[in-house]
Amino acid sequence: MRHTVLTAFLSLFTLSIAASCAFAQPAGPEAPAPTPRTPLAGLEYDAPFFPGARYDERIPTPESLLGFPIGKRAATNAEIERCLKAWAETSGRAQLVEYAVSHEGRSLWYLVISAPRNIGQIEEIRSGLAKIADPRTTTGAEAERLARSLPAVAWMAYTIHGSELSGSDAALAAAYHLIAAENDDEVRRMLDELVIIFDPVMNPDGRDRNIKQIREHRSAAPTVDDQSLLHAGYWPGGRTNHYLFDLNRDWIFAVHPETRGRIRAVNEWNPVLFVDAHEMGSQDTFLFSPSREPLNIHLPEHRMHWWKTFAKDHAAAFDAQGWRYYTGEWADEWYPGYSSSWAALKGAVGILYEQASIGDQAVRRPEGTLLTYRRSVHQQLVSTMANLRTLLEHREALMLEFLNERRAAVSADGPYAQRVFAMAPSANETRDRDFVDLMLLQGFEVHRAGRSFTADATDRLGRAVEGREFPEGTILIPNRQPEAHLVAAMLDFDPRMTPEFLQKERRELLRTGESELYDITAWSLMMMHDVQGYTLQMASLPAGAEKITQTTPVRGGLERADATVGFIFDGADDRSVAAAARLMERGVQVRVADKAFTFDEDSFSRGSVLVALDDNSNFEGDLVGAVREVAEMVGLGALGVSAGLGDMVESPDMGGRHFILLEKPRIALLARGRVNMYSYGAAWHMIDNRLGARASHIDIDRLGGVDLRRYNVLVMPEIWGGAPDDAALGALRDWVRSGGTLIAIGASAAALAGEEPGLSAVRLLPDVLDDLEEYELAIIREWLGRDGSVDLDAVWGQSAPTQTPLPWERLESLPGEDDLKRRDAWQRIFSPQGSIVAARVDDRHWLTAGLGDYVPALAQGSIALMSKPPAQTPVRFGFAIEGQGDQATHTETDKGAMERLRIGWAPPAPDGHDLRLRMSGLLWPEAAQRLANTAYLTRERVGAGQVILFATDPVFRGGSMGTGRIFSNAVIYGPGMGASHPIRP
Ligand SMILES: [Zn+2]
Structure with missing residues (x-):
């Protein structure tokens, strides 16, 4: 056996030498020796993408440009770029536009495809579409004529998650077919009646990172096990962009150049179809819209009708191939920062694809078959063509509906005609300006009050404020404007889910413990940015308001x-x-x-x-x-x-x-291993991009072995699965005690808040149910510490007092420990998925510089941090406002005394006050009771150093500017403000 294999191997070798001699070429570079391949049936999938199609020979084929047929493997970003450029050069049907450059310097492109006649007058088409998008700019008859006659725009976007590869290759196949097909009636009609825009790689940095990982793990023997690194990838994978942000959540925050460029581009085209092609688990099939509940309440009325119309044709196209698929089982459209929901709020039919993910070659499925990469490309391609066909079929109806939605949006009788969002100017000028820039980038109409005015308003805490005076310079965003739906979705303080959805969600939580929600439930941009936002009940802007189209340039x-x-x-x-x-x-x-x-x-x-x-x-x-x-x-x-x-x-x-003299921060940021890449990425982006500070990124698994003395600030982003190992904890303890500032976020904070790690006196609520009086006393002391009222008679009285008031005397008594345990476990079932909660701010602490008296903070998950002196708590959940004190209700006890009711484990707000908690999003009453008065932010001295804990991520998606400021203060001021450093002799 051995001999035979060797002989075969040698003869192969001889043959290749002979071949190269025959062409009398010099010896080429050394290549790897051929490895015998293990045969695997089913690796080849050669169903033609467009059977019988004939192509214009002047247009270079994908194979000639790539060097391999589409779908053999994932094309790199450079390979895709080569195709796009070649086609734009050789075809009168295509035009290529560069719309952004990624952090790593890769260009983002979109390819416009239409009939040469349309391409020749593309500017006229675009300005006609702009008139439909803003019906105030033309007559009703003209707008209608344009809607009936202009081509409809389809924005076909792929691979916003860079590791979800197949869509980009399908985009190439579809683009080539549309550009090069000859004598094809369907293509001809599409080119005449549509403008099809391919945005083939929405996240080029992520895609190339993923392809690099695939190359590293490609074996000579094909690997079809989807658990293998070849398919599964490794930290941080290619899903995210350079700073490890999920770009499919970035549409409303627009932190990154990829998103910012794309928003500008989409706003220039007013598409009525927006496809966003993804991938999901390898063992899955294919999912497409409609999504399941909850749907954003500001979505235009007929979205569900159109989703169903597109879905029927899409399903028929899959049925014709015998492929399995499903709709509506997961993914919702509540959060407006996904591609599909953002586009739908602008008036397009936003459609999501989710194809089973294949990293390379093929993956073995439970039924024993192989799903090849090429087939995954084929499925994305069939989806693409099916959706374009449906658009072609309903072009006029969709265009007229787009027009009518825009008409309603700007109408005096429209659903948004009575509301204006206002931002009062603050001393935090650059943050105010960033907010206005974001509004303008989104294409919103923004005005500036030329003089002061009064209006009835609702503030961010939901309080009605009658006749508030707004100063000159107040920013006004009327909800009545062409982008009314997106304006409402981004700025509405408190959008509410339907009662039917709430019942369903509660049923699921109780039956299975699993939420139906796919993402956070609150994002209101005026809360996330923590600007002085109000909703005004007014139909028209105050006199003297001027429209602004840009902010004053930054001038230091x-x-x-x-x-x-x-x-x-x-x-x-x-x-x-x-x-x-x-x-x-x-x-x-x-x-x-x-x-x-x-x-x-x-x-x-x-x-x-x-x-x-x-x-x-x-x-x-x-x-x-x-x-x-x-x-x-x-x-x-x-x-x-x-x-x-x-x-x-x-x-x-x-x-x-x-x-106080500052100490230059020498920052380390933990990465890899069990570190949550989003949390790490958001911290990195804040430190690097916004603060412009230098930071070393340290592998968390090597923490015990690095010389931590080089750093005086260490940021521990969220981690999965508990505290770091003992060696790492030991190193951290020594380092903090000798003067380090340790900042831990979310799950990391929770992992350190216990006795065992020996780093913090802060505890988790379930661990201190036998000791709640101590924590309660801390709260009472904090309240009284702000109040400072003094009983003068008692102070100056000269007899020894027989009684002094004890502030906890009138509180109802706490249940026993067993009851508390049961209550805590019950309330934890309802932990928030991400809602915005008011958190009170200690206005004397250095960590809260730049904040107001409360800050909107994201509540997410079940972490409840408990703190008491000597640990400081500069920010706590719950903000007391003057009111009827309806939470501090009194109850008659059998002793006849009036008792004051607690809020969960904590005392009520001071007399005459209500504790405000939920600002926006879904926060079940059980969760609210558990969360109220727990710590959002703690700071404690440990040896010569300090530990700072955040209950949730303060720089969430790079968009939470209020709590982001606390993080900035901690990182840059920490070493000087809270730790001691020796004078260097
Ligand atoms: Zn995805």
Whole structure:
């Protein structure tokens, strides 16, 4: 046997030498020796994509451009780009547009395909479509004529999750067919009546990362086990973009260039069909829209009708091939930041595909068959063509409906005619500006109040405010505008799910413990950005409001450069933190004020950043130049001051203890292993992209072996499956005690909040049910610490008092431990999927600089952090507002005394106050009771260092700017503000 194989092998070798000699070529580069392949039946799938099609020979075929037939393997981004460029060059049916460049420098393209006559007048078509999209710009008859006659636009988008490969290859096959097919009636009609835009790779960085992983794990013997790394990939996989963001959640936050470029592009085209092609588990089949409940309440009325219309044709196309598929079993359209829901809110039929994922070659299925990569491409292709066919069939009806929806959106009798969203200007100017930029990017109409006005409003806590005065400069976004549905979906403070869905969700939670919800339930952009948002009940804008089309460009710079004492960046603005980081990077000594102050006539907020000349006498180089450069770079003005004397009552003076010297942060961020890539990516993006600070990324599995002394801040993003191992914990403990600032997020915070890790005195609620009085007392003390009322008679009375009031005396008593355990387990069933909750802010803590008196925070999951002194709790869930005190109801006991009712385990809000909790999204009453008064943010000293815990991710999707500010403060100010560092002799 052995001999035979060897002989066969040798003769193969001889043959190849002979072949190369025959062409008298020099010896080529050394290639791997051929490995005998294990035969595997079913690896070949050669069903033709377009049987019988004839193609224009002047258009290069995909095979000639790729070097392999479509579907043999996933094409790389560069290979796809080569095809798009070649086709745009050789065909009169195609036009190629570059719409963005990814973080890693890859171009994003869309290919416009239509009849040459349409391509020749593409600008006219686009401006005609724009008139339909804003019916105010033309007459009713003209708009109708345009809707009946113009081609409809289909936006066909693939692989927003870079590891979901097959869609991009299908896009190539479909594009080539549409560009090159000859004598095909259907193609001719499509080209005449449609403009088909292929956006083949929405996430090129992710796609190439995934293809690299596949190459690394490709064996000579084909691997068809989907658990193998070849198909499963490894951390972080290719799903996400460079900063590991899920771009299919980024549409409403628009943090990344891929999304921002695409939003601009889609807004120029007004598609009526928007396909978003994904992949799912390898053992699955194929899923397409309609999605299941809940549907966003702002979706245009007839979406379900159209989803069903498209689905019927789609299903028939699969039935013709004998392929299995399903609809509506998972994936919802509640969250407006998915591609399909975002597009649907703009008036397109947004359709989701989910194809069973094959990394390479094929995957073995439970029935024993092989599902090949080429077939997965074929399924995406058949889906693509089926949807285009349906669009062709219903072009006119869809165009007229798009027009009618837009007419209703701008009508005085429309559903959104009585509402205007308002943002009152704040001292956090760059954040306000970022918010307005986001609104403009989305294509919303934005106005600015030219003078002050009064209006009846509802604030973010749901309070009606009558006749509030809004200052000049207030930003106004009328809901009545062409994009009314998307405006409402992004800004509505409190959209509510249908009673039917709520009943279903509760039934499922109780029966199975599983939620029907696929994503977060709240995202209201004015809450996520934490801007001063209001909903105004008004039909028209106040007099003097001007439409704005761009924000004032970012202008930093230095005023009063000849100041004698120092330079200040105001702490109200988020960019002051970035300024501090960049100054320290340049070796400038920086202080931060933990109190608001006034020098001369100029007032500055808590958290303001001071560069004192006196501190920087050692600075080598041009200090004023460095301050100016940083001010320009971060886009925030710095002001020179020539007096360090406060007003001698409230304002501190410059030389006192309220101006704390910062220590340059040397940041480590944990990665890989069990680290949640989204949490890591969001922290990385904040540190790198917004703060401009340097950070080392450390493999969590090597934590015990690295020299942590190089760092003074360590960020631990969310991790799965409990605390790090003992070696890592030991290293962390030593490092924190010697002066490190450890910041742990969500599940990591929960993993450290226990006795065992020995790093924190914070605990989880289920672990302290026998000790709740202690935590309750901490809350009471915090409330009273803010109130400060004094009983003067008692204080100045001269007899020894027989009684002093004990604030917990009137509280109803806590149930026994067994009851508490049962209650906690029950309430945990209803843990939030992601709702926005008001959290009160300790306005004297350095971590909360830049925040108001409460911050909208994301509540997600079952983590309930319990803290008491000496641990500090700068932010807690629940914000007390003046009110009837309806939660602090009193109850008659058998003793006849009036008892005050608790909120869950905690005391009620102070007398005359209500505790506000839910701001937006689904928060079951059971979950609200459990969450109220638990800690969102804790900070405690451990040795010479400190531990800072966040209950949930403060930089969620790069969009939660309010809590994001706390994270920035922690990372950049932590080493100076909360830890001690030796003077270096
Ligand atoms: Zn996906």
